Amino acid sequence: MTQLSNSASARDIAYHLHPYTNAVKLEAEGPxxxxxxxxxxxxxxxxxxxxxxxxxxxxxxxxxxEERLVEAATRQLRKLPYYHTFTFKSHDTAIDLAEKLIGLAPVPMSKVFFTNSGSEANDTVVKLVWYYNNAIGRPEKKKIIARLKGYHGVTVAAASLTGLPYNHIDFDLPIANILHTDCPHHYRFGLPGESEEDFASRMAANLEKLILDEGPDTVAAFIAEPVQGAGGVIIPPRTYFEKIQAVLKKYDILFIADEVITGFGRTGSMFGIETYGLKPDIISVAKQLSSAYLPIAAVMINEKVYQAIRDNSGKLGTFGHGFTYSGHPASVAVALETLKIYEERDxxxxxxxxxxxxxxxxxxxxxxxxxxxxxxxxxxxxxxxxxxxxxxxxxxxxxxxxxxxxxxxxxxxxxxxxxxxxxxxxxxxxxxxxxxxxxxxxxxxxxxxxxxxxxxxxxxxxx
Incomplete structure (x- = not known):
């Protein structure tokens, strides 16, 4: 190992707390x-x-x-390096990207809310679901069902949705009103001789039982990745989402598609919901939106959800949620250029x-x-x-x-x-x-x- 390497490793260990890393092992082995x-x-x-x-x-x-993304960021930093979208303000790049995302969405969506990461996007989703049900006079309908081995982020709410033990242990998570249903991994959890279709039917029946046990009037939403990524790249079994969506519709439960990993081509469609025939009310996207060159994520909501939020913000005087860097001009510019490249290169x-x-x-x-x-x-x-x-x-x-x-x-x-x-x-x-x-x-x-x-x-x- 070179002296430079020794120096870099030593300084990293001395000053840097790493995410998702065993700190004891890091000190012993270095990065x-x-x-x-x-x-x-x-x-x-x-x-x-x-x-x-x-x-x-x-x-x-x-x-x-990818030089085009570097140039897109540089141009925007020279033109308008920062502006926010609070209190009746906007900027042209945010408007362009919101319009582009609504146009790309494979199911009807109405509005886009920008965040800086997938975790922030899914944290925002939790707040939107609660705000929505308060707005339409259903204050008891607040529980959100996620899945074991699902991954939705690391903020307090998003980590609660995440169905992995290390995201909960010693963080005092999950918070109230977050529930978990089965992981749809047929190889691991299918019964002997059980077909994928029968397994999917059992998963849907278990979800329905959970809803009935909790009380349908208390269950607000269900969140799922089209493919469970950080839980192990778990592919949904045949007929799974068809049966799950029927249960959600029966009990008037919002469906949230977490497209943070699967969005923008990964599954062979622009969105994973196209690959698996999903019809969500809310979609969260991040990661490949900017090819990760700058942090950006977004939440798309349909008209039903938007109208409730719109009317409630009028009643309360504001929609009291947002981030300093929501729709940051440089990040948005890189995302727009990324989407252009996707289209031009098919x-x-x-x-x-x-x-x-x-x-x-x-x-x-x-x-x-x-x-x-x-x-x-x-x-x-x-x-x-x-x-x-x-x-x-x-x-x-x-x-x-x-x-x-x-x-x-x-x-x-x-x-x-x-x-x-x-x-x-x-x-x-x-x-x-x-x-x-x-x-x-x-x-x-x-x-x-x-x-x-x-x-x-x-x-x-x-x-």
Whole structure:
């Protein structure tokens, strides 16, 4: 390790509290310090290249070094570097992006509210749902149902929606009025011999039972990602959303689609709700909206929700919610340019063309003795590692087999993400067939390393 690396690592450990990181382990091992990016590659301070197989955090859709986005931000910073949208103010870029998003929405939406992250967007959604029901005279209808293994962010409300233990433990979460229903992962939670369709029917029946047990007059909304991303890239089973939406409609429950990961081409449609035939009342978007070059997110609401908010703000004198940087001009300008690039390069068609290559790359590992399930759609997927392929028995989480595999992948020059023992893949949408193939080749070497390690450690026989 170079002196520069030692210096960078030491300063990072001395001053930087990392998100989603074991601080004790970080102090012992140090961070990977990255200094440059180009295309699908990032480079550490020693110049070693890595394929960014997770597009950063599911977000850098156009890869690294897209000059048009840099230029869009620079132009806007020179023209109008900041303005807000509070108290009867606006600016032209925010107006343009709001109009563009409403035009892109695959189901009728009325208005856009800008935030700075997916967490803020989903936190805003919670407040909007509560405000909406107060506005229409239903003060008891406030409970919001999310799903186990769903991921919706880390603010107090958004982390409460998130159905993952580490987002709740010792944070005193979830808050009141947040409930969780089943995770729709057929491989993990289907009964022996239960088809995907029967599993979906059981999931919908369990949701309906929860609503009835709580009282339909108290349940306001249901939130779901079209594909559960940070919970393990969980693909909805056949007929699942069709049956879930029927339950929501029956009890007059708002449907919120969290498109933070799936929005803007990831699943092979502009939005995940198109891929799975969803008809939400509210949509949250972020990440690929600006290819992550600058922070921006948004909430889209339909006319029914907007009218209630509109009328209540008139009655109260204002709509008392907003962020200093809502619709920041530079972020909005980058988002507009990102959307232009998607259209000009027909990114959705490109994803559809590359998806078979990507999905075949995943399936290469389906017969590996360490692999329990391979799952994916479009250009997002996961490979779940198991102790026993026949029984689906998982490794003890303390053995950190998934983390070991991802560490070996990093040594082989590809950055992936371990979600317990599921290894997630989410490359930039601009990746070429050769780069996708190379990514899986490198992972294959890491998986072989992991199989040897598992056997050497006596965790199981992989012969």
């Amino acid at each position: 990977l310090v990255l200094t440059e990016g180009k295309g699908v590659y990032v480079y550490d301070e020693n110049g070693k290249p890595y394929i960014e197989g997770m597009a950063g955090l599911w977000c850098t859709s156009l890869g690294f070094g 990114i959705v068609a490109q994803v559809r063309r590359l998806a078979p290559v990507f999905q075949e790359g995943l399936q290469r590992f389906a017969d590996h003795p360490l692999v329990g399930e391979v799952r994916g759609v479009g250009l997002v997927g996961a490979i779940e590692l198991v102790k026993d392929k026949a029984t689906k028995e998982s490794f003890d989480p303390k053995q950190a087999v998934g983390s070991y595999a991802v560490g070996r992948a990093q040594e082989h020059g590809v950055i992936l993400r371990a979600i317990v023992d599921s290894v997630a893949f989410c490359p930039p949408l601009i990746a070429t067939e050769a780069e996708i193939t190379d990514m899986f080749d490198r992972f294959g070497r890491a998986l072989d390393d992991t199989a040897t390690w598992v056997q050497d450690q006596g965790l199981r026989s992989v012969a």
